[in-house]
Amino acid sequence: MTAIHPIVSPNFDPQPIDVRFLVLHYTAVDLARTLEIFTDPARKVAAHLVVDVDGAIYECVPCWAGVALRGWHAGVSHWHDGLTRWEALNDWSIGVEIVNFNGNIFPFTDAQYRALARVVGHLRGQYPALAQAEAVLSHEQIAGFRGKADPGWCFDWPRFFTMCYPDQPAPVRAPICPPALRAALARLSEVAPANGSRANAFWERVSLLTETAVALAQR
Numbered sequence: 001m002t003a004i005h006p007i008v009s010p011n012f013d014p015q016p017i018d019v020r021f022l023v024l025h026y027t028a029v030d031l032a033r034t035l036e037i038f039t040d041p042a043r044k045v046a047a048h049l050v051v052d053v054d055g056a057i058y059e060c061v062p063c064w065a066g067v068a069l070r071g072w073h074a075g076v077s078h079w080h081d082g083l084t085r086w087e088a089l090n091d092w093s094i095g096v097e098i099v100n101f102n103g104n105i106f107p108f109t110d111a112q113y114r115a116l117a118r119v120v121g122h123l124r125g126q127y128p129a130l131a132q133a134e135a136v137l138s139h140e141q142i143a144g145f146r147g148k149a150d151p152g153w154c155f156d157w158p159r160f161f162t163m164c165y166p167d168q169p170a171p172v173r174a175p176i177c178p179p180a181l182r183a184a185l186a187r188l189s190e191v192a193p194a195n196g197s198r199a200n201a202f203w204e205r206v207s208l209l210t211e212t213a214v215a216l217a218q219r
């Protein structure tokens with residue numbers, strides 16, 4: 001099995017966290033741009049792991065070896081698990097970014113689902129709370145109120161849970177992006193640059209616009 005690729009990022013706090021959750025995101029830009037952002041101290045953002053379209057796994061904030069430091073991926077967020085209201089999920093979660101220009105319109109790859117199964121299989125062994133399927137959250141579930149809409153409509157949660165937690169019922173993880181906005185985003189994709197720096201610039205702006213529209217729709 002291929003090794004994961006370590007990346008040196010300044011965007012995390014050195015304190016270990018008590019891992020209770022795994023939070024899934026999409027990047028809105030390609031792998032190279034994602035790693036550029038996650039290693040830029042001015043951006044103040046980094047998830048623990050990044051899963052590229054080919055299934056390669058990059059570690060930007062330590063977590064793989066069994067001690068997770070506090071990554072900056074969830075931001076202002078909260079989650080009620082039926083028992084406890086959790087605030088500031090960076091204190092309680094490992095973040096996984098899946099490379100995709102927009103998870104509300106573009107499918108994730110087979111290699112990414114296989115890589116996620118590997119990630120979950122490994123992390124379950126390190127962090128006991130992750131043995132429960134309920135511990136896997138979407139960024140939109142915990143920060144949808146401020147417009148976060150990832151990993152989005154195209155993330156196949158039933159497939160993910162079947163691969164990662166075949167022994168448990170699959171929790172419901174509903175997308176937050178309104179269908180009309182999703183349809184409008186699909187129209188935008190018809191005129192988008194296919195790849196390279198113009199595609200990154202385009203989709204990063206679309207992501208901002210998506211967040212703005214979703215936040216307004218949540219009011």
Ligand SMILES: [Zn+2]
Binds near residue numbers: 024139148150
């Ligand atoms: Zn996110």
